[in-house]
Every structure is written in structure tokens, then in C-alpha cells.
Amino acid sequence: MLDTGHPTRLPAAPGVGFKPQHFAAITENPGAVRWIEIHAENYMGDGGRPLAQLRALAERFPVSVHGVGLSIGGEGPLDPDHLARLKHLVSWLDPASFSEHLAWSTHDSHFLNDLLPLPYTKDTLTRVAAHIDQVQDNVGRPMLLENPSSYLAFDDSTWSEPEFLAELSKRTDCGLLLDINNVFISATNLGFSPQGYIDAFPLDRVGEVHLGGHDEDHDDHGAPLLIDSHGRAVADPVWALLAYTLARSGPRPLLIEWDTDVPDWPVLEAEAARAAHALVPAG
Amino acid sequence: MSPDQTTFHAALLDPESAVPEGLSGPDNHPAGRRFDVYRNNVAVSLTEALHTAFPTIARLLGKQNMDGLARLYLRAHPPQTPLMMHYGGAFPDFLAGMPQLAHLGYLPDIARLDLAMRRAYHAADAAPADLSDIAPETLLQSALSLAPAMQLIRSAWPIHAIWRFNTEEGAPKPEPGPEDVVILRPAYDPLPQRLPPGGAAFLQALVDGATVAAAHETACTETPGFDPGPVLALLIRGAAITGLANQD
Numbered sequence: 001m002l003d004t005g006h007p008t009r010l011p012a013a014p015g016v017g018f019k020p021q022h023f024a025a026i027t028e029n030p031g032a033v034r035w036i037e038i039h040a041e042n043y044m045g046d047g048g049r050p051l052a053q054l055r056a057l058a059e060r061f062p063v064s065v066h067g068v069g070l071s072i073g074g075e076g077p078l079d080p081d082h083l084a085r086l087k088h089l090v091s092w093l094d095p096a097s098f099s100e101h102l103a104w105s106t107h108d109s110h111f112l113n114d115l116l117p118l119p120y121t122k123d124t125l126t127r128v129a130a131h132i133d134q135v136q137d138n139v140g141r142p143m144l145l146e147n148p149s150s151y152l153a154f155d156d157s158t159w160s161e162p163e164f165l166a167e168l169s170k171r172t173d174c175g176l177l178l179d180i181n182n183v184f185i186s187a188t189n190l191g192f193s194p195q196g197y198i199d200a201f202p203l204d205r206v207g208e209v210h211l212g213g214h215d216e217d218h219d220d221h222g223a224p225l226l227i228d229s230h231g232r233a234v235a236d237p238v239w240a241l242l243a244y245t246l247a248r249s250g251p252r253p254l255l256i257e258w259d260t261d262v263p264d265w266p267v268l269e270a271e272a273a274r275a276a277h278a279l280v281p282a283g
Numbered sequence: 284m285s286p287d288q289t290t291f292h293a294a295l296l297d298p299e300s301a302v303p304e305g306l307s308g309p310d311n312h313p314a315g316r317r318f319d320v321y322r323n324n325v326a327v328s329l330t331e332a333l334h335t336a337f338p339t340i341a342r343l344l345g346k347q348n349m350d351g352l353a354r355l356y357l358r359a360h361p362p363q364t365p366l367m368m369h370y371g372g373a374f375p376d377f378l379a380g381m382p383q384l385a386h387l388g389y390l391p392d393i394a395r396l397d398l399a400m401r402r403a404y405h406a407a408d409a410a411p412a413d414l415s416d417i418a419p420e421t422l423l424q425s426a427l428s429l430a431p432a433m434q435l436i437r438s439a440w441p442i443h444a445i446w447r448f449n450t451e452e453g454a455p456k457p458e459p460g461p462e463d464v465v466i467l468r469p470a471y472d473p474l475p476q477r478l479p480p481g482g483a484a485f486l487q488a489l490v491d492g493a494t495v496a497a498a499h500e501t502a503c504t505e506t507p508g509f510d511p512g513p514v515l516a517l518l519i520r521g522a523a524i525t526g527l528a529n530q531d
Contacts, residue, residue, distance in 0.1 A: 041365050045405030046431065049471035052408075069365025075288045082365055107292040110361035113332065114324040116295075119285045151321065152314040155305045156285035189317070191309035219308055220315040227320060 008207035009096035012251035014272040025265035032273040037064040062096035073104035099144035119154035146177035149228035162200035179210035203249040212257035231260035389440035399434035403473035406432035411522040428526035432468035467521025481506030
């Protein structure tokens with residue numbers, strides 16, 4: 001898998017973040033949806049409906065396991081219990097892809113349930129690379145690492161984010177998960193060019209692309225401040241940035257994320273159909 | 284100097300504290316309310332996790348009161364694991380320690396019921412044993428393996444009636460009095476059921492490994508004349524008996 005540059009077995013087609021309330025609809029008629037993504041932590045219970053649904057879905061669809069709780073960017077060591085849980089899930093499910101975030105969420109044994117930002121420095125690079133090595137050794141397969149959405153910048157940062165992710169990918173052989181909505185949010189919030197970000201991004205390492213909705217706010221000085229809410233349809237400029245990206249990368253697995261104010265299935269499926277359409281000119 | 288994670292973490296959980304230095308927006312403005320986005324994400328996501336975990340408490344208190352309690356709880360008890368399905372284990376005792384809730388003495392036990400419902404939901408699957416060919420005498424002399432989803436809650440309050448009143452349309456108004464509840468999960472949906480007097484002592488003895496006959500005896504010391512038949516029937520209907528261990 002690694003020699004293709006992007007370690008994933010997901011099809012270059014639309015997928016959606018799976019929500020339990022859509023189980024009946026998606027198994028009856030998935031429409032444009034060809035694969036699903038789950039948040040790893042929701043499937044680490046001992047049994048019951050979540051695991052039963054996942055087993056049934058995995059018989060019909062390629063599954064992407066997307067972790068939101070490993071805290072790969074944490075200053076402390078990775079939680080060995082959580083690593084063991086991830087290894088167990090990936091072992092029995094054998095998903096088409098496994099991914100996590102360039103972020104931290106645990107400190108001093110407190111889990112904060114948010115993806116928190118990192119300074120892009122030599123120290124961070126060394127630490128995160130070591131954590132990625134540890135994850136890949138432990139889980140026994142290459143992972144994809146996702147770019148964050150940013151609301152602020154660290155004055156200490158000495159690397160741009162695309163350069164930082166490219167270097168991590170080079171050092172650890174991990175693939176990358178490119179969240180186009182996050183790029184648009186960070187570019188707007190921090191005042192850089194989203195196209196320039198894509199131009200600098202190692203697109204050959206991208207095994208999956210995320211799309212999601214954001215909310216609009218503003219900071220103390222009236223500057224736009226976009227919030228990564230995953231609570232509405234993908235915004236038009238994000239679709240445009242996707243087209244810009246796909247024209248350079250070629251087709252990729254495209255995921256629609258909708259995690260809050262989750263709509264009825266037809267609305268989510270329509271977003272997936274729009275993603276399918278976006279893949280056509282790139283194909 | 285940008286903040287380390289110790290500084291960032293402390294400022295996240297304390298909304299009154301200053302935004303750490305070394306964080307900026309565009310044009311090198313200090314981060315200001317940009318930092319509040321992270322504060323808000325943490326508070327909102329953990330508050331939502333508590334609403335999900337304690338639906339009956341949330342209905343009893345209303346959204347605004349539940350939000351207020353959640354904000355206090357998440358600062359005093361941040362999650363110790365990334366598994367949100369386990370968050371809130373200390374919430375019943377937290378409620379019991381709130382002087383302004385002392386007049387709602389049943390709240391901690393309702394929170395225990397909500398917690399037990401969630402444990403039952405995520406518990407390991409276990410196939411029920413086929414008891415059709417078991418002679419009554421064999422059953423009496425056997426200890427029972429019980430489904431991991433089975434949860435037992437004893438209360439001095441009418442917790443089952445309060446749960447029903449807040450869950451079912453047209454359920455009767457709760458009357459004062461103690462109620463013991465067993466939660467069973469015949470398929471994937473946990474269902475709390477009220478136990479007759481002595482039923483909880485009988486079940487607890489079975490959980491502790493007693494034979495059916497010995498558990499019956501234990502229950503009778505608490506509730507003379509206790510009939511184990513209806514409770515055993517409840518367990519069988521709830522797919523809770525997963526095996527027999529003959530004690531002969």
C-alpha cells in the first residue's frame with residue numbers, strides 16, 4: 001500500500017460519516033455513497049447495537065476508522081490503553097483505512113474532547129513523528145494524518161502547516177488526510193491563500209479527502225472567524241477548493257462529515273452525490 | 284514564547300483566566316476570543332456528552348439547569364478517557380453533593396439508572412441459554428451465568444415510576460416509596476423493569492454466585508414468602524440467563 005504514496009484501500013468515490021439513525025436508510029439504498037467512516041471511539045464498547053451495526057455495515061461497505069481521541073500531538077506519552085483499543089478495533093474490523101489528527105486532546109490524564117492546536121516547531125515535529133511511528137508499529141499498518149482547522153497561530157511556529165505535514169509524512173511514511181473545509185477555515189481565519197496551501201501540500205501522499213460544513217463568526221477586530229461545526233452543508237467556496245485540489249491530485253476518496261444537527265438521510269446522500277459529481281472532471 | 288500544553292489546558296478549563304500569550308490571529312493581533320472557540324468547543328462537547336449520558340436527569344431539570352450543572356461538573360471532573368460512552372461515572376455523587384439539589388433527593392439514583400442504562404447498552408453480547416429441557420430441581424441447584432447487560436439498582440425512591448413518567452406518554456404519576464430495578468437487554472434496547480419486594484436480594488445473591496435455591500433462601504430472610512418464579516420469568520424473557528453451573 002505504501003508504494004502508491006497514499007495508504008488506503010478506500011475507493012476514489014464518495015463516503016459519509018456514519019450516524020446510527022441512518023442505518024436502515026443506508027443499508028436499504030446507499031445511493032451515491034460507496035463507503036463509510038466511523039469515529040473509532042464510538043465502537044470501543046464491549047457489544048450491543050453499535051458493534052452489531054458496524055459488523056453489518058462492514059459486510060457491505062469499505063470502512064474507514066477515524067480516531068478522534070489518541071492525542072498524537074500531546075506533550076505526554078500516548079495512552080497505552082487507548083493504543084491497545086485501537087489495535088483491537090483495527091485487528092477485528094480490518095478497515096480500508098485508519099486515520100487520526102495532527103492535534104492534541106489529552107493532558108495530565110484529562111481528555112478534553114476537542115482537537116487542540118500545535119506550534120509547528122522542530123520539537124513538535126520530533127515528538128509527533130515518534131508518536132506516529134509508535135501508532136503504526138502498534139496498530140500494524142500505515143495511518144493517515146489529518147490537517148486541523150485553526151482559529152489562532154502559535155508565535156513560535158517556524159514551519160508552514162503543509163511543509164510540516166509533508167515532513168511528518170516523509171519521516172514516518174504515514175499518508176495524509178486532507179480536509180478541504182479545514183484548509184478553507186484556517187486560510188480564512190489566519191489570512192493565507194487556500195490555493196497556496198494546496199499548491200504546497202504533498203498531494204501524492206493524500207489517501208482521503210474530507211468535506212464538511214462550517215459556521216461564520218468574527219474575532220475581536222471584526223475579522224472573519226469560521227468555526228468547524230460539521231453542522232450544515234458544505235459551503236460553495238469549499239466545493240471550489242475541492243475542484244482546485246482534485247484537478248491537481250486526481251480522484252480521491254471523498255468524505256462528507258456532518259456531525260451536529262445531523263440531517264435526514266436524503267440530505268446527506270445529496271451531498272455525497274454532489275461529491276460524486278465533483279470527482280467526474282478529475283477522473 | 285507560545286504556551287505549553289499545561290498552560291493551554293489550564294486556560295481552557297478556566298473561562299475567567301487570561302488567554303495565554305504567544306497565540307495570535309492575523310496581523311499579529313493577540314488571539315483574544317479566538318481562544319474562546321477552543322474553550323467553547325470543550326465545554327459544549329462535554330456538556331452534550333452529559334446530556335446524552337443522563338437523558339432522564341436532563342428532562343427532569345430542563346436544558347438550562349442541566350447545562351449549568353454540566354459546566355460545573357466538567358471542570359470538577361474532566362473525562363479520564365477518550366471514550367465518551369464512559370463519561371459521567373461520578374455524576375450521581377456530584378448531584379448528591381449539591382446543596383441546592385438536596386430537595387430533589389431522588390436525583391442521584393435517577394442518574395445511577397441513566398448510567399446503568401448506558402452500561403447495559405454497550406455491554407458485551409451473550410446468547411441466552413436454552414432452558415427448555417432443564418428440570419426444575421436442576422435449576423434450583425444451579426448457579427446462573429447472567430448476561431453482562433443485566434444491571435441491578437436498588438433505591439429508596441420510586442425510580443422506575445419517575446423514569447416512566449419522564450419517558451412514556453401518559454405514564455402514571457410516581458407515588459412515594461422504594462423501588463428496585465433490573466435492566467435487561469433482550470436484543471439491543473435496554474429496558475428497566477421494576478422488581479417485586481425481595482427480587483433485588485434474590486438477583487444480587489445470584490450475581491454473587493449463589494444457586495437459585497440459596498438465593499431464594501436469602502431473599503426470604505429479607506422478604507418472607509418471596510416467590511422467585513416471576514423474577515426468573517423476567518430473566519428468561521429478558522434473555523438474561525446465559526448458562527447454568529450445576530452445584531452438585
